[in-house]
Structures are given as C-alpha cells and as structure tokens.
Amino acid sequence: MDAIDHLLTRGVDRIYPSREALEKVLRSGKKLRLYQGFDPTGTQLHIGHAVAMRKLREWQDLGHHVIFLIGDGTGQAGDPSGKTKSREKFMTREELRANARDYVKQASKIVRFDGDNPVEILYNSDWLNTLTLVDILEILQHFSWQQLSERDLFDVRRKRGEEINMREFIYPVLQGYDSVAMNVDLEMGGTDQTFNMLAGRHLVKAMQGREKFVMTVPLLADAKGVKIGKTEGNVIGLTDPPNDFYGEIMALGDDAIIPCFTLLTDILESEIETMKHNMANGENPMIFKKKLAFELTKQFNSEKEASAAQKEFEVVHQQNKIGKARAGVVKAAGETIIDVLVKVDLSRSEAKRLIDQKAIERNGKVLTHADTVKKGDIIRIGKKRFISIT
Secondary structure, three states: OOOHHHHHOOOEEEEEEHHHHHHHHOOOOOOOOEEEEEOOOOOOOOOHHHHHHHHHHHHHHHEEEEEEOOOOOOHHOOOOOOOOOOOOOOHHHHHHHHHHHHHHHHOOOOOOOOOOOOOOOEEEEHHHHOOOOOHHHHHOOOHHHHHHHHHHHHHHHHHOOOOOHHHHOOOOHHHHHHEEEEEEEOOEEEEHHHHHHHHHHHHHHHHHOOOOEEEEEOOOOOOOOEEEOOOOOOEEOOOOOOHHHHHHHOOHHHHHHHHHHHHOOOOHHHHHHHHHHHHOOOOHHHHHHHHHHHHHHHHHHOOOHHHHHHHHHHHHHOOOOOOOOOOOOEEOOEHHHHHHHOOOOOHHHHHHHHHOOOOOEEOOOOOOOOOOOOOEEEEEOOOOOOEEHH
C-alpha cells in the first residue's frame, strides 16, 4: 500500500464522515491542518498515547500541519471519558500547566518539534479562559440537552444513581470549540474520545459551515479489553528508563503482544499474522514478547540501550541472578512490602506467610517484617521471581 493507504488503515478504527471522503481530499494534494489534544491530568505520557502520536507522525511526514494541543483549559472541566463516577477534585489551570511541563520532551520521542515541518504546540486555555458569558451562550445554543445527554457513560451513571456534574457535562462543548478556535480540518484521538470529537465536528459545521474530519484510533488494550493506561494503573511511560521500560513490557499479559505489535510498531502485518498463528499453535509467547520489548525499547531509546535492557532482563529471568536488572517492575516506593506483594497478585495472608518463612529478600537481605520499600529496591520472592521498585 502507498503512504496514504497506510495512513488511513493501519492502526485506524474509524474515519468520519468516511474514509473515502478523506482519501479524496488527500489524493487531491491538499495539506490539512489537524490536531490531537492531551489533557494534562497526569505528568506522564505513556504507550497508550503513543498509538495516536505515531499516527500524528505519519501526518507530519506527509507534510500536513500538526498541532499538539495541551488541554489546560478543557482539563479544568474534567474529561468524563471512561469515568463511571464524577471527579472528587477538579484541577486548576496552574496545576495542569505544571503537569504538562515535560510533555514536549516526552512526545519528542515520536513527533518532531523542530526541523522541517515542526509540530505546533498550543494551549487551549489561551482561548477558553477568555470566553465571555455571551460567547459561551452562543456556543451552547448549537447543542441540545438531548444531544449531550445521549453519551453512553452518562446513561451508565444515571442507572447507577451516580451524579453527573455540569462541568463534565459541557466538556464535549469545550473540546468541540477547540476545533473552531484553531480552524482545523481534522481531529485525532482514541475511540474513547469519539463523542467529544464528533461534538467538534458538529460545532464546526454549525458555526463555520464547513467539514471537519475525525479519525479515531483503537485504545491499546489486551484481548480482554483491559486498557493499558493511567485509568487501569498499568502505565508504561515513554521516558521510563530503558531497563524499567523493557521489564514493564515483559510484565504485560501475553494477550497484549499482538495489539502492541499492530499499534506500536512498523512490523509488517503479514509477519504479525504469522506470530499470531504460531502462538495459537503452541509456540512460546515469551519469544514474541521479548521481540516486542526489544522493538519498543529501541524505538523510544536506542538499539544499544534495548540490547542492554534485554541482557539484564535475561540475567534475572533466565540465569536467576539479580545483577543490575530491573525486572517485574512495580511502582510502589514508600509502601510496605505487604502492599508490594499484594500488587503482584499474592493475598495478604500469603505475603505474611512468605515473610515469616524468610522467603522474601530485599537487595539480597532477608526481610523479617513488613518494612517499607524505596525506589531502586530489588525484591526477590522465593527463588526465581524478582521485582524492581520504582
């Protein structure tokens, strides 16, 4: 397939109004203005974000104008996407901007912010925080209560008797206005953002009388549909140290191998299908997971660092030595060893029993009580299992 076919198919879920309509525009040679928004409710960009950012890089390489939008304005409202309960706390613009301080450094692992056709960085508080009451009323008049209340997650909340905060309720309207303010031709995001992005499509048509395309990409998840990201507590950061990063990929379930290869690498789909076939016929998934961990560590760091991370992982898991390895990474600095063991799927009673049996070591020394752990600790469980604390 050519570059446009690849752009419109690999790692793409849906295109609105249609792939054919967007392809026609691209084949005409027109360069589009497009964006993806990132609400900085956390400080870390992770491999879940990388799915869409890799697609942004494709647009950039084809000469289109890409905007990296930091949602320090929409973030004040609080995106309800994926939330079955209303937030207990809403963040301020200052908190959101502080969180986003290192976003560009992290995103530069994938997209270019300098050189030819650099990605533009914008903050949506620059226009959202200056809207007057009249401005807001004029924007809201283009939506009905029925339109906004149709969102499936709001229906789930109603059935559970959970409240729907009005800040969250108007979030799609605020995100929709971003498309008007930036005068974009296309918006990209995960499938969980479809409702918000279509609100922008509706608003562009209502306020500017023109077309806006929407491209959705799949959420990075395992075969059970469990998302890999902040909400599920299994974040793998783009700038995590190479040894940690490699170990975190190896800690994913086997059913995440094929989705990760498909959405996060450039390996041919025919090769991915062969892997899928071989695993279904009994070949050890560890072979393919190590290949995945190496490919991703190389992509976000370097081949040299990926090789070193793989060797250190093998020291722990295949030679049963600690060395300098970072394997089976657990983010638990400051927590008790009991809490750490529970995080790796032991019950509290099993954890206490293993400590009593002197079967738990920290940095080579037997633990005899429920002490707290710190960053850099290597915990050995039994004879062969090692985890690193970050």
